[in-house]
Amino acid sequence: MITKRAFIIGSGASIREGNYDISPHNLPLWTALKDELTIGINWVYRYFNPTISLYGDYEFYIAEKENLRKLPLAFGMQDPYFGRSLKIEWLKQYHVENNIYLLPNRTEQIVDGVKTLYHGINAWKHGFYSRYLSGILGLNLAIALGCTDIYLLGMDCCSIDGRTHFYQDDFKAEHVSEGGTKVCGIGYKKNGQYKTDVYNQNFNEKYEPFKKELNRINITNVSMESGITMFPKMGYDEFYDNANHWIQEKSQSKLRSEILTKYKGHYKC
Numbered sequence: 001m002i003t004k005r006a007f008i009i010g011s012g013a014s015i016r017e018g019n020y021d022i023s024p025h026n027l028p029l030w031t032a033l034k035d036e037l038t039i040g041i042n043w044v045y046r047y048f049n050p051t052i053s054l055y056g057d058y059e060f061y062i063a064e065k066e067n068l069r070k071l072p073l074a075f076g077m078q079d080p081y082f083g084r085s086l087k088i089e090w091l092k093q094y095h096v097e098n099n100i101y102l103l104p105n106r107t108e109q110i111v112d113g114v115k116t117l118y119h120g121i122n123a124w125k126h127g128f129y130s131r132y133l134s135g136i137l138g139l140n141l142a143i144a145l146g147c148t149d150i151y152l153l154g155m156d157c158c159s160i161d162g163r164t165h166f167y168q169d170d171f172k173a174e175h176v177s178e179g180g181t182k183v184c185g186i187g188y189k190k191n192g193q194y195k196t197d198v199y200n201q202n203f204n205e206k207y208e209p210f211k212k213e214l215n216r217i218n219i220t221n222v223s224m225e226s227g228i229t230m231f232p233k234m235g236y237d238e239f240y241d242n243a244n245h246w247i248q249e250k251s252q253s254k255l256r257s258e259i260l261t262k263y264k265g266h267y268k269c
Contacts, residue, residue: 002258003250006037006147008138009044012156013163014223017236024167029153032240035248037147037255039138041154045071047167051255054141056134058082061096069098073256077130077137078102095269101260103128103141104267118209121146124266131206139210139219145259149218151239157203157227204230 009015015029030048040050042060045067053074055061058081061068068074082088082096094102106117106127119126123144130137135155142150154166163169207230210219214231221231222239250258263269 002145002147002255002262003037003248004147005149005151005246005248006039006142006145007033007151007153008135008142008155009033009038009040009048009050010135010138010152010154010156011041011043011165011167012154012223012226013160013166013168014156014225015154015166016161016163018161020161020169024170027166028240032243035252036246037142037145037248039141041134041138043167043171046171049252051252052141052259054134054138056130056132056137061100065100068100072099072252073260074100075141076100076102077128078104093269094263094267101263101267101269103137106130116209120144120213129209133206136206139207143210143213143217145262148216150220151234152219152221152223152226152228152231154223155221155226155228156223158225160225203227207231 015027016024017027017029019027024047027047033048036051038048038050039052039054040048042055043064044050045053049072051073053068053071054076055064055068055074056077058076058079061076061081076096078094079102082093082102086096088096094104096102103123104127106119106123106129118129118140120140120143123129123140128137128144129140135152139150139152156164158164204227207228211230213219219231221228221233222236224233224235226233
C-alpha cells in the first residue's frame with residue numbers, strides 16, 4: 001500500500017487561516033504537510049512542493065508547461081488536445097513529456113444496474129471522475145491510490161474574508177487559451193477582483209458520488225466555512241493537533257516512485 005493518508009490541496013482562502021500579513025509562501029500548513037502524500041491542485045506548486053501536482057484543464061498545460069516540466073511528478077486529464085497539437089495518440093498514450101502523465105477520462109459503466117461515471121478505486125480501469133473540477137479529480141485519484149484517510153484543504157467553494165484564493169494577493173490566476181484568448185476560470189476580472197459567480201451552483205451535487213465511499217473512507221473537509229457540506233468538517237486547531245501524531249515513514253521520492261509504478265501498471269508509457 002502506498003499510504004493510507006492523503007491531502008488534496010486546493011486554492012481556497014481558508015488555507016490562509018486568517019494570516020494575511022505573511023506571504024503565502026510561508027504559511028504554517030506547508031510545514032505540517034512536508035512529509036505527507038499531497039496532491040496539489042493547479043498553482044499550488046508555486047507555494048509548496050506536493051507529491052503530485054494535478055491539473056484538469058489542458059489549457060493549464062498550455063500556459064504552465066515550462067513550469068510543469070520541472071516538477072517531480074504531474075498528472076493531467078486526458079484530452080484530444082494532446083493528440084491534436086502534440087501528435088500524441090491520446091487514446092493509447094499516457095505520457096506527455098518529462099514527468100507529466102495523463103489520467104483517462106471517465107466512461108459510463110453499469111454498476112449494480114445503475115449507470116455511473118464515478119468508479120472510485122476502479123478509476124484506473126474505467127477512467128477518473130472530475131466534473132471539470134480539479135479538486136474532484138484529486139479526490140478520485142487519492143481513492144484510486146488506495147488512501148483511506150483523506151483531508152480536503154482549501155476546498156471552500158465560497159469566498160472567505162472577501163477572498164476566494166489563498167494566493168490572490170500574490171499573482172493573477174489566469175492563462176491564455178490555445179487560441180490566444182485570456183482564460184480567467186476563477187481568475188481575475190478586469191477590475192482586479194476574483195470572480196465568484198462560479199460558486200453559484202450546488203457543489204454538493206458534484207461531490208454526491210463520493211457519499212458511498214464514506215462507509216469505508218474518512219474524508220474530512222478542513223474548512224469550516226466551505227460550501228461543501230457533505231463531508232465532516234474540521235478546524236485548523238484540531239488539524240494541527242492531529243498532525244503532531246502523524247508519522248510518515250516514506251520519503252517523497254519513494255512515494256512518487258510507488259505512485260508511478262502503480263500508474264504504469266495500468267497504462268503503457
